[in-house]
Amino acid sequence: MQDSSQDKPTEGTVVNGEPERAAENQRKPDTTMAMVVYALYLASFILGFTSIVGVVIAYVYKGKGPEWLDEHYRYQIRTFWMGMVYGLLCLVLAVIGIGFLLMLALAVWLIVRCVKGFKGLQEQRAPSNVDTWLF
Helix, strand or coil, X not given: CCCHHHCCCCCXXXXXXXXXXXXXXXXXXXXXXXXXXXXXXXXXXXXXXXXHHHHHHHHHHCCXXXXXXXXXHHHHHHHHHHHHHHHHHHHHHHHHCHHHHHHHHHHHHHHHHHHHHHHHHHCCCCCCCCCCCCC
């Protein structure tokens, strides 16, 4: 009777002419959905409702990855809710005219947070200052 452990490839072995990459794939979690959320937030400038889809995705995927990736989902959720608060404040202040300037600042704020998030995902690290209300 043969030992069944010989049938299974081990880490670092060559299978069908290519090195085994199971361990490498475990070190690189899938960041696709987190990138999609940032893209949906940016697409909300054109379509408006995509940020709602993005925050739902962030809530669904939160807690299903390594800690640094979960911090991105937390950052995205906070970005959505803080953006809602800032947006409502801009609407109220639009009555006296200053809200329109603040809407421009809100757009810059969202773009900066999304760019920081994309950069952090590429570097596989959590965004800096997740708890901040600014950048």
